[in-house]
Amino acid sequence: MRKKRVSITDIAKELQVTPSTVSRALNGSKKVSEKKRKEILELAKKLGYRPNPSAKNLVNRETNTIGLIIPEFTHHFYSRMLSGIESITSNQGYQLIICTSNEKQKKEIKACETFLDARVDGILATVCKKNEKFGHLQEILDSGTPLVLMDRLCEEVDASYVVSNDFEGAFNAVNYLIESGCELILHISGPKNLSTSFNRMMGYKEALKKHEIEFNPEWIIQNDEEDMTQRIKSCLQKYAIQGVFAYSDYLAYEVYQIAKELNLSVPDDLSIIGFADEPIASYLSPQLTTVNQQPYEMGAAAARFLLNQINQPGTPLETKGLKTKLIVRESTKKNAPDINPPINS
Amino acid sequence: MRKKRVSITDIAKELQVTPSTVSRALNGSKKVSEKKRKEILELAKKLGYRPNPSAKNLVNRETNTIGLIIPEFTHHFYSRMLSGIESITSNQGYQLIICTSNEKQKKEIKACETFLDARVDGILATVCKKNEKFGHLQEILDSGTPLVLMDRLCEEVDASYVVSNDFEGAFNAVNYLIESGCELILHISGPKNLSTSFNRMMGYKEALKKHEIEFNPEWIIQNDEEDMTQRIKSCLQKYAIQGVFAYSDYLAYEVYQIAKELNLSVPDDLSIIGFADEPIASYLSPQLTTVNQQPYEMGAAAARFLLNQINQPGTPLETKGLKTKLIVRESTKKNAPDINPPINS
DNA sequence: CTGTTAGCGCATTCAA
DNA sequence: TTGAATGCGCTAACAG
Numbered sequence: 001m002r003k004k005r006v007s008i009t010d011i012a013k014e015l016q017v018t019p020s021t022v023s024r025a026l027n028g029s030k031k032v033s034e035k036k037r038k039e040i041l042e043l044a045k046k047l048g049y050r051p052n053p054s055a056k057n058l059v060n061r062e063t064n065t066i067g068l069i070i071p072e073f074t075h076h077f078y079s080r081m082l083s084g085i086e087s088i089t090s091n092q093g094y095q096l097i098i099c100t101s102n103e104k105q106k107k108e109i110k111a112c113e114t115f116l117d118a119r120v121d122g123i124l125a126t127v128c129k130k131n132e133k134f135g136h137l138q139e140i141l142d143s144g145t146p147l148v149l150m151d152r153l154c155e156e157v158d159a160s161y162v163v164s165n166d167f168e169g170a171f172n173a174v175n176y177l178i179e180s181g182c183e184l185i186l187h188i189s190g191p192k193n194l195s196t197s198f199n200r201m202m203g204y205k206e207a208l209k210k211h212e213i214e215f216n217p218e219w220i221i222q223n224d225e226e227d228m229t230q231r232i233k234s235c236l237q238k239y240a241i242q243g244v245f246a247y248s249d250y251l252a253y254e255v256y257q258i259a260k261e262l263n264l265s266v267p268d269d270l271s272i273i274g275f276a277d278e279p280i281a282s283y284l285s286p287q288l289t290t291v292n293q294q295p296y297e298m299g300a301a302a303a304r305f306l307l308n309q310i311n312q313p314g315t316p317l318e319t320k321g322l323k324t325k326l327i328v329r330e331s332t333k334k335n336a337p338d339i340n341p342p343i344n345s
Numbered sequence: 346m347r348k349k350r351v352s353i354t355d356i357a358k359e360l361q362v363t364p365s366t367v368s369r370a371l372n373g374s375k376k377v378s379e380k381k382r383k384e385i386l387e388l389a390k391k392l393g394y395r396p397n398p399s400a401k402n403l404v405n406r407e408t409n410t411i412g413l414i415i416p417e418f419t420h421h422f423y424s425r426m427l428s429g430i431e432s433i434t435s436n437q438g439y440q441l442i443i444c445t446s447n448e449k450q451k452k453e454i455k456a457c458e459t460f461l462d463a464r465v466d467g468i469l470a471t472v473c474k475k476n477e478k479f480g481h482l483q484e485i486l487d488s489g490t491p492l493v494l495m496d497r498l499c500e501e502v503d504a505s506y507v508v509s510n511d512f513e514g515a516f517n518a519v520n521y522l523i524e525s526g527c528e529l530i531l532h533i534s535g536p537k538n539l540s541t542s543f544n545r546m547m548g549y550k551e552a553l554k555k556h557e558i559e560f561n562p563e564w565i566i567q568n569d570e571e572d573m574t575q576r577i578k579s580c581l582q583k584y585a586i587q588g589v590f591a592y593s594d595y596l597a598y599e600v601y602q603i604a605k606e607l608n609l610s611v612p613d614d615l616s617i618i619g620f621a622d623e624p625i626a627s628y629l630s631p632q633l634t635t636v637n638q639q640p641y642e643m644g645a646a647a648a649r650f651l652l653n654q655i656n657q658p659g660t661p662l663e664t665k666g667l668k669t670k671l672i673v674r675e676s677t678k679k680n681a682p683d684i685n686p687p688i689n690s
Numbered sequence: 691c692t693g694t695t696a697g698c699g700c701a702t703t704c705a706a
Numbered sequence: 707t708t709g710a711a712t713g714c715g716c717t718a719a720c721a722g
Contacts, residue, residue: 002406002488002489002490003487003488003489005464007714007715007716008715008716008717009715009716017692017693018692018693018694019715019716019717020692020693020694020716020717020718021691021692021693023715023716023717023718024691024692024717027717030691031691031692032691032692033691033692036691036692050461050462051462051715051716052403052464052714052715052716053399053462053463053464054398054399054400054402054403054408054464054714054715054716055399055403055698055714055715055716055717056715056716056717057399057698057716058397058399058400058403058697058698058699058700058714058715058716058717059697059698059715059716059717059718060698060716060717061347061698063399065442072428073418073424073425073427073428073431074421074424074425074428076419076421079418079419079424080418080419082418083417083418083419083445086418086443086444086445090444095442095459095463096442096443096444097410097440097441097442098431098441098443099431099435099441100428100431114440116395117395117396117398118398118440119350119397119398119399142348143347143348144347144348145347253628279624279625280624280625280628283598283625283628283629284628284630285629285630352698352699352700353699353700353701354699354700362708362709363708363709363710364699364700364701365700365701365702365708365709365710365711366707366708366709367700368699368700368701368702369701369702369707369708372701376707376708377707377708378707378708381707381708396699396700397698397699397700399698399699399700400698400699400700400701400714401699401700401701402714403698403699403700403713403714403715403716404699404700404701404702404713404714405700405701405714406714
């Protein structure tokens with residue numbers, strides 16, 4: 001029982017003019033007499049006329065919609081990214097269609113198809129962890145649909161990118177640990193094959209290098225190894241580890257628990273730094289020192305990139321690395337002077 | 346430079362038939378010879394034919410899209426709700442268009458207009474805190490667009506609802522406090538005019554009543570009063586408050602901090618219960634006892650209601666109250682026997 | 691300035 | 707079973 005909406009022809013009939021004239025008046029074309037324009041606009045308003053986007057899309061070949069793929073909603077990081085995106089797109093009159101991949105490539109591929117079928121004007125995505133094939137992303141590119149990827153790099157795909165400067169963030173974090181007196185530092189690294197994992201690990205290594213601390217492969221424990229917890233425990237006991245730099249705040253929390261078990265006090269016996277500055281970081285006891293990534297800005301910047309590409313076809317691809325910021329709280333000892341030094345490279 | 350997509354006529358030409366036939370074949374109509382159907386389907390696949398939704402919408406008057414309005418992305422509660430919604434809608438081939446209100450009625454109104462303009466097939470919404478006018482929601486109803494509201498009730502709007510059983514949740518929480526030995530219990534209540542605030546407060550009162558504890562108006566402090574923190578402090582000091590039931594986990598955390606300041610140990614000196622079971626609840630020290638609301642199920646149920654209304658116009662409105670569950674953690678003393686008793690009414 | 695004509699891609703009615 | 711014709715609501719090219 002949907003109510004019939006008034007169309008351009010309805011108002012044309014009532015005013016004894018042609019639909020064309022009405023269309024022109026409504027679209028602000030100059031080629032309409034002031035008098036008629038006024039009449040038309042008034043009647044349109046009175047009748048509650050609203051253009052039918054499907055009809056428009058059909059002739060204009062644009063849908064004013066943007067497709068967004070994210071791994072999941074429930075990480076605060078993605079929520080903030082989403083907010084950033086929405087703040088830009090809603091402002092520009094674009095609809096946001098959202099699909100989640102749940103880190104499953106199958107769902108990601110399906111989402112891409114859905115978006116292509118829907119003729120979205122552009123696509124924003126954070127690819128999922130286990131991406132081994134990139135045909136679906138290549139298809140987007142081939143179709144001529146603008147694509148901007150966020151957070152995770154993807155060498156194989158020639159798109160625009162907005163990511164965090166993971167290397168810098170990790171470097172500064174580990175550097176801070178060292179300068180505050182830690183020497184032996186454990187790194188809990190992230191999922192394999194993820195650019196973010198790789199770059200944060202590299203930042204860790206580079207910081208060690210800067211301070212001429214010999215790197216020991218045993219000090220890196222992967223989060224997706226089965227017995228991660230056990231390995232961390234062993235490592236903490238075997239070496240006199242003084243600091244831990246974790247890939248995420250959640251992993252940092254695991255270290256909190258291990259420390260508790262081992263009767264290590266944080267930060268006196270063990271300094272811990274996380275990554276992402278999720279809300280939990282400031283609710284933990286002691287509050288977690290972590291690396292802020294500006295997810296809101298990430299989303300906003302990506303949306304801007306995308307809208308540029310949509311509105312000005314041919315705009316060259318862009319890549320943006322967002323600055324990170326070390327947020328010093330209570331899980332680290334406090335004797336480092338400068339917390340966000342530039343990387344000397 | 347968008348690549349042209351193949352249309353129904355493209356494949357008609359190539360096969361020397363009319364678009365009608367192709368349309369029929371593609372839509373599984375019986376009135377096509379098996380041979381032609383096979384030919385058509387094969388060529389369609391080969392050419393990568395994908396129907397144009399705008400064209401379909403134009404003739405069918407449905408868009409296969411659902412509009413969703415939520416206050417914000419960044420509360421875990423809404424993220425989970427979103428996941429629940431998405432799990433249902435994506436399964437049924439519906440697109441989800443999302444707008445956030447940021448708790449501003451102005452944005453909510455705009456979102457409704459946007460959705461109506463977009464001819465969405467249905468709308469899901471959690472209304473914002475300060476809703477004084479309901480014309481925009483009434484307009485949705487008047488247009489014949491199915492509407493399901495979530496989490497917050499809205500007497501003025503005659504739609505379907507899926508909400509938590511806030512009363513029951515609050516009642517059980519406070520009842521638990523009492524049965525574990527607390528007698529003087531403070532309630533930090535939520536934003537004015539919100540059904541959830543009202544019902545949780547009523548649950549609080551009812552539990553006191555059940556145990557014949559005299560109710561003192563000073564024991565209810567509103568979260569949107571300016572000097573909330575100060576008032577809580579005064580109250581804790583003036584009376585020998587033994588338990589606090591807070592409208593949300595975040596408010597409960599504020600009480601943690603106040604308790605710390607006042608040198609009150611949780612739960613020995615003061616038991617605290619929150620509401621919502623946000624992730625922070627389990628990361629706090631001590632871990633927070635709280636009321637779980639099943640936001641995922643809330644979203645899923647609302648989506649199901651909506652799809653029912655869309656697919657079977659005339660379906661009567663439904664209202665569902667989701668069970669809550671008291672999650673006992675470390676912020677409450679442990680001597681209550683039955684944590685989720687039925688309300689005796 | 692305004693009307694006429696045509697077409698976007700598809701589904702559907704009516705004939706054949 | 708298939709084709710021809712029509713229209714969904716709108717824009718745009720072309721005449722006048």
